[in-house]
């Protein structure tokens with residue numbers, strides 16, 4: 001049996017196949033059930049034994065040779081396809097970043113920088129304290145004894161204590177007021193500080209999130225009064241909101257750590273989701289305040305017969321919403337890039353009083 005011609009034909013067809021489909025056609029024509037080589041194999045049965053021996057060996061060798069050629073070609077075609085894709089989908093990862101994608105400063109950070117600039121101008125330094133706070137700093141030192149209802153009102157997150165450890169658990173601070181105690185203990189009086197930072201309460205709706213931001217203010221000297229508090233807050237709001245006038249409403253209130261106490265609301269309007277301050281018929285509570293309670297001064301080692309002063313705690317997120325017309329507080333902390341691009345600030349516009357706060 002002369003297989004030279006058939007061998008040449010199929011090896012050439014394999015070599016010339018342009019793609020996987022053409023290659024498969026070659027395979028079927030040669031080695032498929034009805035293929036030419038398979039048909040020759042089927043004739044072996046009718047041959048005399050001597051002839052069958054050599055013809056069978058030749059046919060098997062041919063079958064293996066074509067099969068090997070098919071496999072090699074298939075691999076080569078796959079490699080070529082991959083090379084082609086790599087060429088077509090080439091990407092230069094060393095290109096510089098595009099400025100359009102630059103990060104932005106979050107409104108909370110922007111507002112914190114703005115209010116720090118304003119209070120620095122009035123002589124307030126920045127003080128800090130931990131977010132995981134002992135219950136003494138968060139409550140007791142602020143004249144909130146263990147059974148006081150204010151502890152419940154704060155919807156406190158408690159830290160875990162090991163089994164058998166029955167000291168009172170630490171808390172996620174529910175307000176920035178513990179920084180009053182820390183700052184006075186460290187620096188004594190007179191003192192003028194603000195303490196911006198994160199605080200935590202179990203609360204969630206359109207105007208409350210479990211984590212939010214406050215700035216504490218504290219001014220202690222020999223003759224500080226409620227009048228100084230009122231002036232400071234009005235002056236702050238005018239500068240902060242960058243408007244000629246704002247309207248504040250002082251409401252008598254109660255905090256264990258101040259006496260007397262006042263909550264302060266600011267006038268604003270909400271027209272179709274657009275918030276504007278200084279006009280309209282709505283009031284938003286933005287802070288709690290009062291004259292620091294003598295027991296609080298004493299707890300921080302400041303002599304209440306010599307010193308007195310005011311404190312306030314203001315919601316940073318609240319005043320950010322008002323100033324920049326942001327209707328929903330929850331969106332502040334969802335890290336939605338579209339929101340951040342819309343409400344974020346350029347990292348190069350650092351707020352200062354002489355250069356302007358927000359431009």
Ligand code: PHE
Pocket residue numbers: 174175176177255258287288289290311312313314
């Ligand atoms: N700590 C109070 C609160 O979170 C606010 C406050 C601070 C009130 C300082 C008076 C003085 O509600």
